Amino acid sequence: MAASGFPVAAPIGLVRSAAEDPALSAWLGRVDQLVDAACRRWDLDKVAALPAQYSVVLEVRQPDGAPAVLKVIPPDDFAALEVPALRAYDGESSPRLLAYDETLDAALLERVGPARPLSHLPDDEATRVLATVMRRLWTVPASRLQPPNRLSDWATQRPAIMRSRAGGRPGLVPPDLLDQATEILRCWDSSVDDVILHGDLHHANVLSSDRCGWVAIDPCGRIGHREADVAAMLRNPWGAELDVERLRARNERRLDILRAMLDLDLDRCRQWAFANSLDLAIWSAVSGRPDDFDHLFAVALSLRE
Template sequence: MIEIPEGFARSTITREGDAGRSWVASLPQLVDELLQRWNCSPTAPVTHGQVGIVVPVLRGDGAPAVLKVSFPHPGNAHEPDAFAAWGGRGAVLLHERDDARFALLLEQAGPGTLADLDDIDEAVAIAGQLARRLAVQAPPGLPRLSNQAEEWEERLRKDAERLPHPLPRHVVHAALATVRELGHDQPDMLVHGDLHYGNVLRSEREPWLAIDPKGYVGDPAYDAITLLRSRFEDLLAADDVKAALLRRLVIFADAAEVDGERVRRWAQARAVTAAHWGREHGDAVWLIQATDHVAELLT
């Protein structure tokens, strides 16, 4: 049976409590059953992300693949639906799925991610081009971002009042205006939902392939903020932070073929939301301050 990485087990139990402890304990047997069912053999040690493990395998026909098993949570439920809709176009192929167990057998990609590129403008452009390819007509049944708009607006208001060291009022008001004006009426397009540099892998079949989608339905401009927050150190080291920030958003918008103003507004609103979330959940002080700074510069 496989060996569960100690750090992953510890963080899962800390985050999920008894449910996480029970799930971690069941993983070796669960993975063994899936390997037998899908006729796969492990080829390397288990790796992991924040919410799931990944087992490199060989399929029965000798092709490399990965078995991914995630902690059962609504936020992970629509990953296979997104992969199925894309059919390998801009994302790894889905070979098998077990929705009840939150398990997927996926095409193997990598090694190497967009995070490895030294040229940040090139990385942003590649991510934007990929976002354009992934923005297909969404299949029915996926969660709509527009259905969350009312909750976003209420949460923005409450968080601005109750959390310590609040953002300037005009910054929060700009985020509220975006949610009111853009949040309720969004296109029926499939949105990755977490398109950061580490979720874009090098590949032989295509130069770059996306992994770990959330599978939302909404505005393709929604995804730009993840590219800013995953390379904050580079951004904050720029001589002119605002110019560098706006340049990245323009590059993304042009490559994704989406309206640049919508990209800026979504990034600003999501930066405010991320700053509030960081205050509530104990993000590092530097990360909260950096997110605050981005939110203010984009206002």
């Protein structure tokens, strides 16, 4: 069974990032071997490639014929965040982690079905589903996330990184926007009410599931304020809208739904989403992704208070 199937095609997001990252480029050069090693490790048959942006994901068949998903994750910060989050969630509104090999950065996951993304739903309905999934994920005790990575620790590192990146591209973002975003991140704190945050909860990362209705995939688990988990959904679906006023109107409607369902502090939601979107916009610009920069910068402007 082991390595039967087909060669692996790297997702476009990985290929773009590898152009600026020699370590990632080297990893891509051996990803076929990593996939084959994982298939041998768990006696899997490759079935089909699955859509992905920043990892290699395949549908596979286990020795008993049951379907599963093999995910091989590049060696970066997010590899250290996803598996602990999946372990903590333990199938609560997320795919079950069936096995993990740290030497290969390969995870064997439950195959979610029918796996329709939220993007096919009307916007208000999709927002209500996202709120429901958030509420379920937030019930998982924060003590189950090990190691207990804290969003506040990560946030305090971002201002220096943002300023360094923006400094190499004069005129990329207005100085007052950069000052406002970095101050929000510098002062972002933690509290006893913090929860395990998914970290990338948006329309393409929530899939329909026969087991529990909807599940959230690709978590980047950190412990922090609930309001920070809203940012990803406010900047998605990706590239669908670039007009700042229309983005603002859409996101205010979404925030009203979230406040009614989840009792969130909307000012904190906007602050984190603004700062996080500007951080990602700057990263996109220096990584050679001008379309992503345009989208993220428009989102940041729409959220600025």
